[in-house]
Amino acid sequence: MKAWALTAFGGPDGFTPVDIATPEAGPGQVLVRTAAIGINGLECKIRAGWLEREFPTPLPAVLGKEFAGTVVALGDGAAGFSVGDRVVGFADSGTYAEHAVARTGALAVLPDALAFADAVTLPVAVETAVRGIRALGVRAGWTVVVNGAAGAVGGTAVQLLVRQGATVIGTASEPNHEHLTALGATPVAYGPGVAARIRDHGAVDAVFDVTGHGFAATAVELTGDPRRVLTIADFAAAALGVLTSTGPAAPTAEPFAPVVALAAAGGFRTVVDRVFPFADLPAAHVRSDGGHVRGKVVVTC
Numbered sequence: 001m002k003a004w005a006l007t008a009f010g011g012p013d014g015f016t017p018v019d020i021a022t023p024e025a026g027p028g029q030v031l032v033r034t035a036a037i038g039i040n041g042l043e044c045k046i047r048a049g050w051l052e053r054e055f056p057t058p059l060p061a062v063l064g065k066e067f068a069g070t071v072v073a074l075g076d077g078a079a080g081f082s083v084g085d086r087v088v089g090f091a092d093s094g095t096y097a098e099h100a101v102a103r104t105g106a107l108a109v110l111p112d113a114l115a116f117a118d119a120v121t122l123p124v125a126v127e128t129a130v131r132g133i134r135a136l137g138v139r140a141g142w143t144v145v146v147n148g149a150a151g152a153v154g155g156t157a158v159q160l161l162v163r164q165g166a167t168v169i170g171t172a173s174e175p176n177h178e179h180l181t182a183l184g185a186t187p188v189a190y191g192p193g194v195a196a197r198i199r200d201h202g203a204v205d206a207v208f209d210v211t212g213h214g215f216a217a218t219a220v221e222l223t224g225d226p227r228r229v230l231t232i233a234d235f236a237a238a239a240l241g242v243l244t245s246t247g248p249a250a251p252t253a254e255p256f257a258p259v260v261a262l263a264a265a266g267g268f269r270t271v272v273d274r275v276f277p278f279a280d281l282p283a284a285h286v287r288s289d290g291g292h293v294r295g296k297v298v299v300t301c
């Protein structure tokens, strides 16, 4: 099968097109023909070689975790799925490839109403947003600031928070303010003076810092309590006493499967920043590296 292998740490030109053996579905796994791949910031950081301590990656390596496609083979004991099912979720093998294997517990069946490219925006963003919202203990009626609200995790957190009765203030650059309003948040520009602009909208109960950029100290100032601040991007901020969170080693479909159904029914907005063909996968990393993605960068296969 065709795949993109990372052969050198650094820029997106470290990816090389390769022909490798198609993986086989092991016990409790299915083999999926990839239709869409989600590009995540974590993969860009791994590619750059910044995470060798946390995620040592022997090269060559096929990166990628999140995908959508069609089941083509079942491993022993892979219950609940059939060949031909459209699925979305987390793979056990690299998803920058024509096929990948996944545990059945990490996949959700995809309703026909949801396109592969839309569905693939959900697993990582929803798992992360749900984890953050749960860790903060958000209750209906709270006012929550989402820092980096226009990205994949941020836009997802905004929608989930609004659904559970929170008032949401989202930071983004001016061109994304209309987008945040459509998602249900009050938009505020980040940068100098951001704390005052947020306070103009009232008291803040919690901050979900999705993007970092040195916002954690401001977040503690806004909430008055570091335990009401959670960051998923600025781990040095732990020194301030704020909560940090990293993803599970073996993520499941539990957090995102209900949102897949909701999105298929029109109750949740999937946001695709840009779609790149598989042959241009390195260009998708260039786009993500730019730091101003609205929603998710997607590669179709």
Ligand SMILES: NC(=O)c1ccc[n+]([C@@H]2O[C@H](COP(=O)([O-])OP(=O)(O)OC[C@H]3O[C@@H](n4cnc5c(N)ncnc54)[C@H](OP(=O)(O)O)[C@@H]3O)[C@@H](O)[C@H]2O)c1
Pocket (backbone or CB within 6 Å): 040, 041, 042, 124, 128, 147, 148, 149, 150, 151, 152, 153, 154, 171, 172, 173, 174, 176, 190, 191, 210, 211, 213, 232, 233, 245, 246, 247, 288, 291, 292, 293, 294, 295
């Ligand atoms: N720890 C975990 O479990 C976990 C899980 C998933 C992701 N992550 C990390 O979380 C981060 C967010 O990921 P993502 O995929 O949602 O989005 P992303 O692509 O990393 O971020 C894009 C967004 O950041 C916004 N942004 C840029 N500069 C900003 C600033 N100074 N202040 C506020 N917002 C700013 C941009 O908005 P504008 O275009 O309007 O500037 C854009 O919408 C990444 O660093 C990723 O690695 C961590």
